[in-house]
Amino acid sequence: MDNKSGKAFDFLLFKRLVNYTKPYRVTFYGVAIAAILLSGFAVMTAIIVGNIVDEAITQKDSQKLLYMTMAMLAVLIGQVVSQLGFNYYANWLGESVIKDVRIDLFKRMLGFKMKYFDSSSIGVLVTRAVADMQRIGEIFSQGFFVIVADLLKMIVVAGVMLYQSWKLALIVFALLPIIAYATRLFQKAMKIAFTEVRAEVSNLNSFVQERITGMKIVQLFNREEIEKEKFREINEKHKDAWLKTVWYNSIFFPIAEIVSSIAIGLIVWYGGLLNIANVGPSEYGAIFAFILLSDMLFRPLRQIADKFNTLQMGMVAANRVFKILDTESQIEDSGTIEKAAILGAIDFKDVRFGYLEDEEVLHGISFNVKAGETVAIVGATGAGKSTIINLLNRFYEINSGEIAIDGVSIKDFKLSSLRSKIAVVLQDVFLFADTIANNISLKNTAITTAQIEAAAREIGVHEFIASLPEGYNYNVKERGTMLSSGQRQLIAFLRAYVSNPSILVLDEATSSVDTYSEQLIQKATDKITEGRTSIIIAHRLATIKKADKIIVMDAGKIVEIGTHKELLKKGGYYNNLYEAQFSIEEVA
Incomplete structure (x- = not known):
């Protein structure tokens, strides 16, 4: 597994991680169901708002306004409950997975030959067992399930848009390739950037741990200024690695916001023209609904890119951890003799x-x-x-x-x-x-x-x-x-x-x-x-x-x-x- 290839997603690596969720299948499927419910509730909110405009406000029907408002409130409560369950149990699943992976990693390291530790940095191993593990947990708590939920929401939103007005839907869909292409480039760049970040984090941890452990030698030989300069150089590289990710974010998200704003402007303009000409949706509620739906379509796409960052950082971390798990450095323990006592010759x-x-x-x-x-x-x-x-x-x-x-x-x-x-x-x-x-x-x-x-x-x-x-x-x-x-x-x-x-x-x-x-x-x-x-x-x-x-x-x-x-x-x-x-x- 080449973690520097810029490969957007490693399915084999992810499949290996998913195997750790098998003891928690009920929770896994529960979170998946919550993701489906979230997409349904989100779309229902936009539809109800459109109906309120057309059937209650335009018709000046206060009774219907009350009923529809109550319905929207019920949908919002369902959305909040689903979001709560989704957030908690997705994080619970992530923490449970990293607990099991960390146990496997520590058990593996306990059996390594001394030769492995002779040539390995303690700081790097600590980073793998602690910081990298948290990144793996975020694959489930902030990455995979959030991406799945957002994709489901986008599919449902696209279907509703086509059903309500295929002409307005096509305007929105015409802008999607721009976001999709930008997202693809963003993902590849961030994969490489995050690999560099993890490497610099390991170097920083290793350097700090060694100097703290050997502080007496540093002070005895007046190495403070020299070590301070070395630390400054390593810290500078660490900062530069993170700034690279910030730069990519600074480019991508404004582009996504501009495209989203253009889509809303086109919906209002073209939808208004269609209404004036009486050749499109005759209800103004459809335009309101489309404004909300377009945000539901573009915002998840932006979030998917952001969450894909989290997913990729987790995958980079998982790649590093599994490299240790796959390391063959154990003393062969194929002996069968187990004596209660020996003479000692x-x-x-x-x-x-x-x-x-x-x-x-x-x-x-x-x-x-x-x-x-x-x-x-x-x-x-x-x-x-x-x-x-x-x-x-x-x-x-x-x-x-x-x-x-x-x-x-x-x-x-x-x-x-x-x-x-x-x-x-x-x-x-x-x-x-x-x-x-x-x-x-x-x-x-x-x-x-x-x-x-x-x-x-x-x-x-x-x-x-x-x-x-x-x-x-x-x-x-x-x-x-x-x-x-x-x-x-x-x-x-x-x-x-x-x-x-x-x-x-x-x-x-x-x-x-x-x-x-x-x-x-x-x-x-x-x-x-x-x-x-x-x-x-x-x-x-x-x-x-x-x-x-x-x-x-x-x-x-x-x-x-x-x-x-x-x-x-x-x-x-x-x-x-x-x-x-x-x-x-x-x-x-």
């Missing part, structure tokens, strides 16, 4: 992997971890340590080789079962804007507050949490900004511990913390690694010394394997790394 066999197709990060690594064993992985930055953890959790798919747990390929496990057995504590701990208790349990109803508190006491972090205002109900705000890095690490340790994993991974979990927090983390580490398979990446000296095995990596390869003492005796890569990075800690 891990085997990497000649594993090769690269984040980019032509850039291999791991070059055929092989190692094994026995169940219950604690293994440390060390190496310089970029050696591939964290990549191993990403692959173990199947965040990415390996290029070749095999990774097995308890002798079973991780591809044979159900993905949810595999990840439920592995807990990871990262260096950069992510906390949600919620209570400490909810950040620990992640709102898993199987984990109670009592269990959280008991676990906290076991690993020695209860006192720290209890000292906070409201204790376990303390809200840490967005990304846990109300806590220090060490405190966030302790929360992450507790989160891993209460999940009772068979395999525990600590990835840089004690870096950049104060001495007191490090002592608490060390105590927590000893407790949570007890009796379970543990992989520790680039930890502090004390943890590495206690590891049953140390795997030394360099440039995506394993260069040494052994215990702390064995590796020091070799005097190789680990010994050099130890002297460079850890000798100061040992002296201290």
Whole structure:
């Protein structure tokens, strides 16, 4: 689907959207019926006005004037009721559809590979899930049904005009091609313009979100003026994109108004001539009716163009959202094994992997971890340590080789079962804007507050949490900004511990913390690694010394394997790394 083609309407895309209305068929048909009633009531009003002029006012019949006025009042009440039902339920249907589409979109994104998020802008994804969704809702609330209602009104009006006076009708119809042609050009231009608008909205959202998230860096490096200038440029493009739509509107609607005014003038002039010559409708009411009917014919056409803008913006938004829904970026979850518990033996066999197709990060690594064993992985930055953890959790798919747990390929496990057995504590701990208790349990109803508190006491972090205002109900705000890095690490340790994993991974979990927090983390580490398979990446000296095995990596390869003492005796890569990075800690 080429959203820049200027194609006025994509029926396949619209058909896909309409499928989301199937659970709400009653409402869908109800809104359609209301649209039909609206067209009927509108025409009846014009007919009654014409009859009032001819049969009541001209004949000076006050009784008939009263009856016809009451009839017109009844029609107007019916029109108001129909309009109310139409407006409310069309909007209700639109909101219901975007609720379902948004759920599908979020569910889809939850299953994407990490590679997708590595190359996608968060700001753009947020725009798709929020702003674009509202545009999709407007397809039903302000676009499709309004257009259908207006088209029905135009058809009925045209029929009534032909019935009353085909000569006056032809005058009005002769001007319709001008409006129709202008509308067609307008629609095509607006389709392209709105595509540009949505692109600029995404760019603006992405830029603002990134700068707000990284505001500390912006201020630390005095980038305020530079970022302000970049924002001005992006904002200028955003303004220009919107002004393009305003320009098209400024051209089209005056043209439509001029043509409509010409039509009314011709009706009065030609209708008057026909009456004077007694060769046309002999009642003056017909001319009054035609003036009202011509407005009902031209106004919907102008509104259709306006509503088509809304429809096109919604279609552009739908196209963007469905592109995400159609993205094939899921980890294949075809495994059938779902174990209640695993021992935790891990085997990497000649594993090769690269984040980019032509850039291999791991070059055929092989190692094994026995169940219950604690293994440390060390190496310089970029050696591939964290990549191993990403692959173990199947965040990415390996290029070749095999990774097995308890002798079973991780591809044979159900993905949810595999990840439920592995807990990871990262260096950069992510906390949600919620209570400490909810950040620990992640709102898993199987984990109670009592269990959280008991676990906290076991690993020695209860006192720290209890000292906070409201204790376990303390809200840490967005990304846990109300806590220090060490405190966030302790929360992450507790989160891993209460999940009772068979395999525990600590990835840089004690870096950049104060001495007191490090002592608490060390105590927590000893407790949570007890009796379970543990992989520790680039930890502090004390943890590495206690590891049953140390795997030394360099440039995506394993260069040494052994215990702390064995590796020091070799005097190789680990010994050099130890002297460079850890000798100061040992002296201290």
